[in-house]
Amino acid sequence: MNIVVVGGGLVGASAALALAQAGHQVTLIERVEPGAVSAETKDWDLRISSVHQQNQQWLAELGVWSQVPATRRFGYTELAVESQDGAKLTFSAADAGFAELGFMVENNALQRALWQQLEAEQVTLRCPDAVESIDWEARTVTTTAAEPLSFDLLLGCDGANSATAKRAGIGRRGWDYGQRCMLANVITEQALPTQTWEIFRAGGPYALLPLDTHRACLINYQSSQAISELQQQGDDAVLAELSDLFSPHIGSFQLQPTNSYASFPIQRHTALRYHAHNCVALVGDAAHSIHPLAGQGVNLGFADVQSLVSQLSTQDLATVLPAYEGERRALNQRMMRAMDAIHYGFDSKHLIAKWGIRGVFAGIAQLPPLKRQVVRAAMGL
């Protein structure tokens, strides 16, 4: 099949690669080159994803994982969650009989590794290029930099503000949580355990992603106004606020020298349909973007790709597109609802919510088979 993928981020690039490996003719259109990964600095870029076990194995099967520099991926073995009033639950890979729960990976490094494999698979890369118009009847796409292309299937992997969705006439619903997420990469004095953790408090959680034994990405969710005011005050104020929050847990630390912090708005949306015109499907953030508090966004996008590729291997397009939507929408919506329950439930000052969380934590902690099941779900198994 002749497939055009619009958007070469983590999801689009992995879709192009998996489809090329399945024997399809693939062209990828991307407007910007992936960011560089410098071997000279150990500083990580701020866009980092927690990729769960199952997706890491899939990326390894695609031949990508081994191409990610070892300095830009880091396995974690434990995940701890603490509620506002101190109830704590820790999950360990060992609970499910695995060495790691998942991996922190620098987005740029993973995207570069995917693109390297795309070249090896002879996927046609059009970059920098951008879509100008799409004729759904004739199944052709016109771009700014090269000849028009024809396609049997076009994948919109162009992120949360997908122009492909708009061109296909697919609407969406969603909202802004009124929060921003500040990410700061730091170097610690003390060695860090291979544990990722998140502590909930009124107004938004804070969390740590370990990047190596003395590096971590610190995450601080607060109202958009509070984060913007903090950033305006500059590096010293940011470091002081982060130190107040995190030093009791990890000792003293410094911001990494380059590219040390930034913040992102927290939004959620879902496309009203995942496909249209019998020839276009939305994949990844183009179809759904989710609150990042449990690091599930790109994991859902990779799962979309696996579903689509597997269905394309056995059925014709007219059957595949509704089947893809049927399978993925239900699972993605369930994850979005779970994130909302965590976001609003853990933020609540209501006693019933607090007791409920304590009860759930105690129930999971005391029932090893249930705990094992939760761990396996977190690993995507």
Ligand SMILES: Cc1cc2nc3c(=O)[nH]c(=O)nc-3n(C[C@H](O)[C@H](O)[C@H](O)COP(=O)(O)OP(=O)(O)OC[C@H]3O[C@@H](n4cnc5c(N)ncnc54)[C@H](O)[C@@H]3O)c2cc1C
């Ligand atoms: C603060 C934060 C932390 C996160 N942490 C995690 C995490 O730990 N784990 C996790 O799983 N997820 C995480 N996510 C979510 C994750 O980053 C996204 O789900 C993921 O990056 C989406 O990938 P994508 O390829 O679908 O979209 P994008 O990354 O948005 O890529 C879209 C691509 O399309 C290109 N494009 C757009 N328009 C056009 C056009 N017209 N023509 C050509 N190209 C175009 C863009 O240049 C871009 O390269 C986080 C998100 C945020 C905001």
